[in-house]
Amino acid sequence: MRRSFSLNAVLVTVAALGALVLTVVHRSPAGLLTFQLDTREVRAAPGQTQVLRHDLSALKVFNLTLVRVKDRYVDPTRIDARKMLLGALDSVQFNIPEVIVEPDDGRREVAVRVNDKREVFSTADVDSPWRLVAKLKKIFRFVEVNMNPGADLAAVEYAAVNGMLGTLDPHSVLMNPEAARDMDVNTSGKFGGLGIVIRMVDRKLTVIRPMKGTPAWTRGIKAGDHIVKINDEPTDNLTSDEAVDRMRGEPKTPVTLWVARKGEAGLLQFDLIRDLIRLASVESKLLGKGVGYIRIKSFSSATAADTAAAMRELSAQGAATWILDLRWNPGGLLEQSIQVSDLFVDTGAVVTTVSTRKREVHDASRGLGDTGSSVAVLVNSGSASASEIVAGALKNLDRAVIIGNRTFGKGSVQELFDNQDGSKLKLTVAQYLTPGDRSIQSVGIVPDVQLAPMMVPAKTGTPGDRVRLLPPSRSYGEKDLDAHLTSTYAKDGDKPAHELAYVYERPAAKVTTAPADGSSDEALDEEPPDDDEIREDFEMRFARDLLAANPTAQRPALVKAARKLLDRVRAEEEKKLVDQVSKLAVDWSAPPADASAGARLTARLDTAPLGAIRAGDTVTLTGTVKNEGTAPAFRVHARVQTDDGVFEDTELLFGKIAPGETRTFEAKLVVPKDSVDRLDRLGLEVREAKNAPATVIPATLRIEARPRPVFAYAYHLVDAGNGDGLVQRREKYKLRLTIKNSGQGTAAETTALLRNASGDGVVIDKSRFELGELAPGQSRTVEFPFAVTPRLDGEEMAVEVLMYDGVLGTQASEKLRFPVRPAVAVEAQRGVVEVRARATTLRAGASADSTPIGTAAAKARFTSLGVAAGWVKVDLGEGRFGFAPAGEVGKTGGAATSAWTPTWHSTPPALTVQQRGLETTAATYTVGGSVVDDTHVEDVYIYVSNSSAKIDGRKVFYRSNRGGKNDKQLDFQADVPLWPGSNQIMVVARENTDVRAVRMMYVYREATKTAAVSP
Known part of the structure; x- marks a missing residue:
């Protein structure tokens, strides 16, 4: 299932360079x-x-x-x-x-x-x-x-x-100068903020909450407010990150927010002064039964002090035991992780840093915290780096019981090096060892009590009703990254002492923070929480009950004592599971102790509708299981096996099946509208309580892509100031953008955006246009008004145009750069001019490096508006003007025709790929086709990817049109290699560097027979 979610953007700045080096995990x-x-x-x-x-x-x-x-x-x-x-x-x-x-x-x-x-x-x-x-x-x-x-x-x-x-x-990388500069700006130089947590909700920049004690809190900004403008800039096209950047700045500098608030007739103006904002990395709550709960979101400069303060506050309220929640904590500063560990231990090595140069041991310090109370640490796959140091220290020093799931497994240290050309090298220079010289690299911290959430929907009639009793078949951690490090200090043999599956209960959704797309939250433990409210969940309640009943500071005693609680909770969760599954008309009763193992199953998977499934359609998967054995089968449960993420891990419940009985179960799924042509093999992993064997007959599903739109566009910078068509500070402009759908499919939700790429130097008055449907061949024109301010740095003004279809994901974008030029005097001179003997290029401004906007044929006549050095300003109609070279036009009589041909600045080539079926048993597949363009075809090339074979974007073909017979057409044919399973084939054809067409499909290569027997 595909999900979309957005994380909160926080209007704060933290000096986090050290944290970045230690904890950033990315490809x-x-x-x-x-x-x-x-x-x-x-x-x-x-x-x-x-x-x-x-x-x-x-x-x-x-x-x-x-x-x-x-x-x-x-x-x-x-x-x-x-x-x-x-x-x-x-x-x-x-x-x-x-x-x-x-x-x-x-x-x-x-x-x-x-x-x-x-x-x-x-x-x-x-x-x-x-x-x-x-x-x-x-x-x-x-x-x-x-x-x-x-x-x-x-x-x-x-x-x-x-x-x-x-x-x-995967963590050693070189940042080019531009990326290095961006990192410097993000980690230094702008330390002022307002203290607002924001998110885009229904395309509105929404305040989730103001942070207590900050400028926003003091001036009365409220949760639910919509920020309409930041200073003079509308927010309707800003991303959350861009809005954060606009509101950040030097401390003691002003910023004005214009806010729409429910119940208020007009916009509210808030004049704020930026201040130093410290992001609270620690939150706490008394859970009851004398258990204090502390959530650490990251390890920043004050985390240890804030944790100690939270412990003192909770102790005053009656807390005598502690839950330390490190779930979704990506890490941070090494020293802070050591100091947090010191709050719970007073002897032993907390962590050891080992490099090729030295070995540095960081020992615990005495007298810094509570070393005699019960402690539980909550972790999951999102706990990484510094959070793993704390969890590993408290586990290996036998101080705390670890509850949850295996952590990410990042046990390496990176250091930054500056280069003279402005680039930066981030290089892995050391590794961490937890107490006992145990590395977490690629293995993570294994919990003492492993908890696995299960989800049972109330019904199964719609695509959102998904069953999930098993953990995902694919994990994502350090060990799953390409070229991940391994450590000789790592031990991968650890197993949880206890395991428990529980029925997940969705928290009540908050209206102010609901996803803009209306999707339901089925994230379970796979995504971080999207707000800062502390809401008790199963893991917290389990840890609370364990600590309240067992006031001991020793991990072995807590692990042993957990069995009694687990027996009770397991029985409760078992009953809950049986009751919820029974509402789906499935008998989930457990087999009696004396049940025989004589069941023998045949399983089949069918899909509907029959034939090719069009992208965007709903598919019904129907599992059918027959018991051909001599004894009942219990808790029959199947999971779809495929390399298509849309269908992978779909679960089907059949429950108890008597001898000779056949049972079915349906699941509905929506094929994403942007899916490409592919053929899927859907197998089944069948489970039964007594491990009955199952013969499986898989299904084949053919997905047919929707025709795609293709965006061609032309732009014209229209000068609304002195009229010279050139960029100067203190002037207003309109960027006229014409978008044409030159593809074969309709763009269902077309949006055009103009983004500021010049910082404070540009203020955009209207930056988004919702154009709706754009049929093949149809075009629309919009105008983005904006102003260039005196604050523009450098001698270039840059904006970015972006057009996209929100349904199929097709997009086109370009960063437009306009040089800042001295004003050119345009002397008014009315009349009619005629293009001389040959066609001439019309430009947006009175300069040879101004953007070409069109071509005027010989003898075309225009109304002259004025003359500038070497240029004639002509009326193009519709409130537009252009400049023609003075030497290529002359005065004439008669009426102006204003006939000219606009220049399309981007017209992707037409790429045709001959599709020879979507499955094969051969090791290669022939891809052929043709590329046609009205101006020039540069080249064509092909990539192949196969996730099962760990082939990621391998280039397998290139053909240049250099020296070709036809500069506007290129035919090609290639035998591309395939690997068993689904192979993504991507064909790219280019007109030039920025303009290209892409065609993608999947070809399935059969490896072995698909019929299978599950033990």
């Missing part, structure tokens, strides 16, 4: 050249040039990175020069379309093709970092010579560095 940082197709590729369009050309073959950043890796990397045994070379080249080929790399492990060589040139390089001698550099220099000389001119060669080197680092671990 690739924002702004980096990541392994995603929707990133901007590093290659420039033909004909574009750079002012300064990066010396790619010098490999300055690569060399420096390699030196630091050799000197500081936590595990030198992972430094494999040949593997690093191939990783670097693979990253380069992913990011540069015209490069494709073909390694040959048998011959220990690699073939590199750039456009139509190919050269083979031996890798047999790449046995050290220095020979790696020498080989890569040679390869990059070949790449640089044969690439089209205008490539961003620095970005090529950054891609190579990240490919090389990717062979080490």
Whole structure:
């Protein structure tokens, strides 16, 4: 099932650079050249040039990175020069379309093709970092010579560095200068805020709550308020992060919020002064029975002090035992995790940091807290890094019982290094060890009491009614990341002392924080809470009851005592489960003690409607199980097995089945509207209380994609100030945007946005247009009014246009950059001018580098509005004007026709892919087709991905149109490799760097027979 949720954005700034280094867990940082197709590729369009050309073959950043890796990397045994070379080249080929790399492990060589040139390089001698550099220099000389001119060669080197680092671990990355600057801004320089928790609700910037004691609290901002404007900028198109950025600033600086409030006729104005805001990382509550509850959301600079203060406050209220909730805590500052541990232990090593240079032991300190009361620590898969240090210390020092689920398993330390070019290296330099020299790396902290939530819906008639009695078949933790580190100190043999499944009860939803899409919350333990209210859940109640009945400071005693509570709670949850399942007309009774094991099951899965299922339709999965044995089957339960996340883990309940009896169970699911063509094999994992064998007949499901819209667009910066069409400060403009659907499918919910990319230098008056349906061939025009203020930094004004279909996910975007120019005097001069002997280009402003907006044919006549140095300002109709070169038009008589052809700035090519079925038993699949464009076809290339085989975006084909017979058409055919299971094939055709078309489908490769027997 697909879910969408948004996390709160908090209007605070914390000096969290240390926390970032210690705890950030991600596949690739924002702004980096990541392994995603929707990133901007590093290659420039033909004909574009750079002012300064990066010396790619010098490999300055690569060399420096390699030196630091050799000197500081936590595990030198992972430094494999040949593997690093191939990783670097693979990253380069992913990011540069015209490069494709073909390694040959048998011959220990690699073939590199750039456009139509190919050269083979031996890798047999790449046995050290220095020979790696020498080989890569040679390869990059070949790449640089044969690439089209205008490539961003620095970005090529950054891609190579990240490919090389990717062979080490998932947390060592290079941030390019832009990403590094963004990180610096986010972690320093803006320390003032207002103290508001906000979220987008129904596309309105909504106050979830003001934080006590902050400027927002003091001036009367209330939960539920809608922030309509920040200073002069409307918020209707801002994301939560963008709104946070607008409201942050230097302390003691002013900001004005315009707020809509229920019951108030007009907007309320709040003039606020930014102040230093400290994010409270600790929340607490007395749960009753003398149990104090403390939730730590992250480890920031005051976490330990705040935890100690919470303990004192709760003690005064009668707390004598403690629950420490570290669920969804991603970590933070090492020193704070040590100090929090010190509040509960007074002897032993809390954590040990081990690098190639030294071993540093952090011992507990005496007399800092409560070391004699019962303690329980709640953890889950979202508990990482510093939170794992605390949980590991309290567990391994036998101080606290650990309750919940296995933690994430991030036991490494990263350090930041600055480069002269502005980039930053984040390198893994050490690992953590919990007491007893036990690493958490990739194994996490195993709970003493493992709790597993189960969900039973009240009914099963709609797609939202999902059964879930089993944990997800796929997990996500450190061990699931590519190239994750392993530690010789890690021990993966730990098992929970106790396990308990319980029936999950959804908390009552709050109206002010409901999801904008109206979706129900079925997150269970898979997503963090989205507000700061403390609401008791099953884990908290279980821990409370355990501690209240067992006032002991020793973990072994608590673990042993848990059995009695578990026996009682297990019986209660068992009865609850049986009762709830019975409401679905399923007998979930347990088998009697003397039940025989003579059941034998046949299971079948059917889908409806028959034939291809169109994306967006509802599918009914019907499971049918027959007991062909001699004894009853009990608690028969099936789960769908497939590599399609829409259907994977769908559970079907059959319960008790008598000999000869057949039972069915249905589940309804909605195929997402943006699904692509694919064929799914749906198997069943069948379970029965006495482990009866089951023969399974799987189903095949064919999904048919909806025709996609394609957005072409043209833009015109209309000067509403001095009329010279150029950008100056203190002027107003309108960005006129025309959007055309050039695809075959209707865009159901078309939205056009203009985003400010110039900080305080631009104020947008209206930034969002909801255009509704846009049929194939249909176009719409909108105008975004905005002003350029004196606060614009630099000599460039930048805005970003974005258009998207909210249903199918199709989008197009571009960051538009306009140089700031001195004003050009336009002398009024009315009359009629005629284009001379040949067509001329019309521009938005009186400058040769102004945006071309159209073409006027020879003899076309226009009303002249004025003249500027070398330019004639002409009336284009509809309140628009343009500039024609003075030498290409002349005065004439007669009437103006204003006939001209607008320039489309983005017209994606038409990509046709011949589909030869969606399943095969062969190891390859032929993909063929044609690309046609009205201006130019640059190239076509193909990626293949297969999650089961861990193939992620492997480029398998590239064809350039360089030197082709037809510059506007390119035919192609490729035999692409397949792996068993579902293979995602992505075909990309480009007109230039920014304009491209994408076609995606899945092809299923059969590996073995699909009929199966479940034991």
